[in-house]
Amino acid sequence: MPEGHTIHQLARDHQSCFAGRPVGMLSPQGRFADQAGGSEGRVLISVEALGKHLFYRFDDKLTGHVHLGLFGKFRVQKNPAANPRGAGRVRLIGNERTFALNGPNQCELLDCQQSHVLSGRLGQDPLRRDADVKAARERIGRSKRAVGSGLLDQSVIAGTGNIYRSELLFLQRIHPERRGADMSRDASLPPWEWAVRLLGAGVRYHRIITVTREEEGRLSSRLPTSERLHIYKKSHRSCCGGPVDQWSLAARTAYACQACQQ
DNA sequence: AAGAATGTTATGTA
């Protein structure tokens, strides 16, 4: 569930649903408070996504911070919402809909200082207009590190996870183990542009799609999940059946087409 | 029922 594009969707949704309203949420321990306007209620100014992190900015300068991690999930229900399931962490009650959060990796209230520290250590987010492309590119392009490692490092590029790492390196025919510094300068497009494109498609279609521009619309509505990706979690390419290698890189399973990714 | 999974951080090691 949580790659960067998902988080941006949530930010957008929550922003339009709750900005300007008192919202009961996010007590310091991450337990939920379910009364909008109750003792925990503060007015929400805006919701922002930075990489895979969500920032809820409140009028009293505090920031609610949510990171979904592997399992975190917002469930949406039409009001009146059913009783909370499991260990609820946050409950956002809107006019028509209620969002309930379970299983986040992080869920806490930060002061200015803390939230600044957090956002400061996040890298460039391909989905943000204020991203410093040059910084991200240099960080990877000058590094002796494997590209596949840099792409998972949130302090370099924030928002790409294991799926996007696999898919965008495949699309460029770059082997994940290749050192950033060794990539040819004249490669058709550096990973950044592909990241922008793929994450953007993710937001647009509410799912991860890694096919070419013309095909996007068609494929997104028709294809089953297993066919929206080229090599992620596959032993053979979906297009030509060529064998796909699997190994561990930066503590996650990496994938590469044996024949064409070098 | 064990194990894997779209993630991050802190800590230890070389």
Next chain:
DNA sequence: CTACATAACATTCT
């Protein structure tokens, strides 16, 4: 200082 490994934490699905 960098890179890599490991553990910890959250939960659901096969």
